[in-house]
Amino acid sequence: MPVAPSVHFISGLPRAGSTLLAALLSQNQAITAHGRTSPVAPMMIRLSSMMAEGEHATDFTDGQREALLRGVLETYYGPERGGIVLDTSREWCTRLALIERLYPAAKVICCVRDPVWIVDSLERLIVRDPILSSRLVPIGQRGTQHDRLEYLLSREGVFGYAWRVLTEAFHGPFAHRLVLVDYQKLATDPLSVLASLTRCLGLPPCAYDPMNVVNPDAASFDRALGTPGLHTVRPVVTLQSRNCILPPDVISRLQGGMFWRKPQATGQGARIIA
Structure with missing residues (x-):
């Protein structure tokens, strides 16, 4: 009889290394990891809503609810895979209590990065398309850089939402x-990060190769968002330097936001690899 896979999760901030990390971890044959967002978290949230309210709310026992929610993930990935699954979604930061109930041994890996460089990276992805077709920003707010940045930083924006739920x-x-x-640690010392995750998550050992990273096939997903390259990773792990294209007022607004690097951060109970 197939054994259900062990489960951990990937969440955190956009443009902070989740695709790269998943690509590296996928070199381990015991691990199934996708760098792009899966539909599992939204499906579980909708199912939870249906079982918690409305005319069918009284039709389920707690045991049934938990079995159905586990079934979403385990059916999506297939029990025949066994091994370890790392499912990716920003929403996992909003469902930690659910994770604690369904998967008591699970951890949520949150990729983080200096907010200045996250927003700079998002803006670069958008403006390299001359017709500004990226669906990361509504069409009415794509015209000027400040409009785009204000949306990205808003509570609905891809950065603003992820930042809020992470904090x-x-x-x-x-x-x-x-x-x-921390992205800087991942990009400059990937083997150290992978060793720390191996110990923290109890992963099987693997001879990871940061000089030969296979790019996951997410081209169709990125095209659907009108943002080609959103989940592209370079074949060799490096930290590339570049000039920032954000205006000074936005840089000033974002500077100093790396709370996980502050001494008091370690008191929250989270493990920090930085």
């Missing part, structure tokens, strides 16, 4: 579930 999770009662991986 809530980090300061919340389930922070012990989090393992924060």
Whole structure:
């Protein structure tokens, strides 16, 4: 009889290394990891809503609810895979209590990065397309850089939303579930990061090769967002330097936001690899 896979999760901030980390971890034959967002978290959230309210709310026992929610993930990945699954979604930071109930041994890897360089990276992805077709920003707010940045930083924006739910999770009662991986550490010393994750998550050992990273096939997913290259990774892990294209007022607004690098950060219960 197939054995259900062990489960951990990848979440955190956009443009902070989750695709790269998943590509590296996928070199381990015991691990299934996708760098792009899967549909598992949204499906579980919708199913939870249906079982919690409305005319069918009384039709389920707690045991049934938990079995159905586990079934979403385990059916999506297939029990025949066994091994270890790392499912990716920004939403996992909003569902730590659910993770604690369904998967008591699970950790949530949160990729983090200096907010200045995250927003700079998002803006570069958008403006390299001359017709500004990226669906990361609504069409009515793509015209000027300040309009684009204001949306990205808003509570609905891809950065603003992820930042808000990460900080809530980090300061919340389930922070012990989090393992924060700093992008600079990942890009400059990937083997050290992978060794730390191997110990923290109890992963099987693997001879990872950061000089030969296979790019996951997410081209169709990126095209659907009108943002080609969103999940592209370079074949060799490096930290590339570049000039920032953000205006000074936005840089000033974002500077100093790396709370995980502050001495008091370690008191929250989260593990920090930085």
